Amino acid sequence: MTFKRFALGGFAALIALSGFAGSAAADEVNLYSARKEELIKPLLDRFTADTGITVNLVTGKADALLKRLESEGMNSPADLLLTTDAGRLFRAKAAGVTQAFVTDAISENIPEQYRDPQGHWVGLSLRARPILYAKDRVDPTMLSTYEDLADPKWKGKICIRSSSNIYNQSLIASLIEALGAEETEKWATGLVANFARPPKGGDRDQIKAAAAGQCDIAIANTYYLAGMATSKDEAQREAAAKVVVFWPNQDGRGTHVNVSGAALTKAAKNTEAAIKLVEFMTTAESQAWYSEANGEYPVRAGVAKSQTLQAWGDFKADTLSLAKLGENNGDAVRLMDRAGWK
Numbered sequence: 625m626t627f628k629r630f631a632l633g634g635f636a637a638l639i640a641l642s643g644f645a646g647s648a649a650a651d652e653v654n655l656y657s658a659r660k661e662e663l664i665k666p667l668l669d670r671f672t673a674d675t676g677i678t679v680n681l682v683t684g685k686a687d688a689l690l691k692r693l694e695s696e697g698m699n700s701p702a703d704l705l706l707t708t709d710a711g712r713l714f715r716a717k718a719a720g721v722t723q724a725f726v727t728d729a730i731s732e733n734i735p736e737q738y739r740d741p742q743g744h745w746v747g748l749s750l751r752a753r754p755i756l757y758a759k760d761r762v763d764p765t766m767l768s769t770y771e772d773l774a775d776p777k778w779k780g781k782i783c784i785r786s787s788s789n790i791y792n793q794s795l796i797a798s799l800i801e802a803l804g805a806e807e808t809e810k811w812a813t814g815l816v817a818n819f820a821r822p823p824k825g826g827d828r829d830q831i832k833a834a835a836a837g838q839c840d841i842a843i844a845n846t847y848y849l850a851g852m853a854t855s856k857d858e859a860q861r862e863a864a865a866k867v868v869v870f871w872p873n874q875d876g877r878g879t880h881v882n883v884s885g886a887a888l889t890k891a892a893k894n895t896e897a898a899i900k901l902v903e904f905m906t907t908a909e910s911q912a913w914y915s916e917a918n919g920e921y922p923v924r925a926g927v928a929k930s931q932t933l934q935a936w937g938d939f940k941a942d943t944l945s946l947a948k949l950g951e952n953n954g955d956a957v958r959l960m961d962r963a964g965w966k
């Protein structure tokens with residue numbers, strides 16, 4: 625196994641500390657996953673069948689798992705953390721519970737902007753947060769950019785969840801990078817003035833509200849729409865059929881995207897097996913399965929999209945390094961607060 629130069633220091637130090645020299649029993653991995661079991665288990669089973677490495681899975685809520693890692697510290701049994709949003713992966717790194725691990729194989733498979741610059745985390749699936757509009761009430765030629773949503777023409781027409789949600793914090797962090805903090809705050813103030821209602825519920829609730837006529841436009845991650853479109857529940861399928869994806873900022877930086885991803889814990893004892901698992905999750909085959917199971921996009925280029933996603937067409941994604949979403953998170957939160965975004 626070869627390692628990127630930036631990862632060498634940390635890994636060499638770890639080898640020295642643990643006496644690990646490739647001969648340690650690398651037959652299990654302890655995984656803390658914010659992904660639900662059914663969205664990850666089949667892939668883990670395939671990994672075990674291929675490698676003989678057992679994966680011990682602990683699932684939980686993203687923020688609770690990070691808290692747990694922090695309180696366990698070096699006594700944590702976890703080798704890998706699987707969680708959603710680059711903002712959370714950044715928090716895990718900032719909390720000091722991760723270490724550099726990204727190998728050449730992983731770097732080759734996953735574009736640079738979807739990895740931590742120091743190799744502490746890597747994106748494994750891609751989620752887009754575009755504009756969704758009610759097709760019977762919105763003329764899509766009126767739509768263009770996120771920035772345009774602050775225009776008074778959208779007064780009382782926009783549904784979006786609370787500013788306490790990391791997906792929105794990351795979206796604002798991307799705007800800060802593109803426009804600067806001052807412009808972004810002006811924009812956020814205009815956006816809040818266009819809200820159809822005080823923020824409530826999750827992304828799915830914004831889509832339902834647009835379908836039900838409570839607003840014309842929702843901002844939500846696309847996998848929620850994919851989940852609704854393929855739901856067993858007829859009401860959800862009907863709601864999903866009433867909204868259309870609009871890819872904003874296609875003439876500029878592209879639509880805001882984010883990742884779910886993996887980080888190697890600082891306390892990891894099964895380092896080699898854990899890295900093998902992440903490498904396995906970046907193969908073309910794993911990427912196709914994982915993205916389809918989660919209604920997300922593959923993070924690796926050249927992997928086929930599911931049919932649901934194909935129907936929404938191709939789009940240009942913002943190429944911003946997602947580490948910036950974490951770096952700008954504090955500014956984003958304060959700015960949204962000043963803008964009156966509940």
Ligand code: FE
Nearest residue numbers: 708791827845
């Ligand atoms: Fe989500």
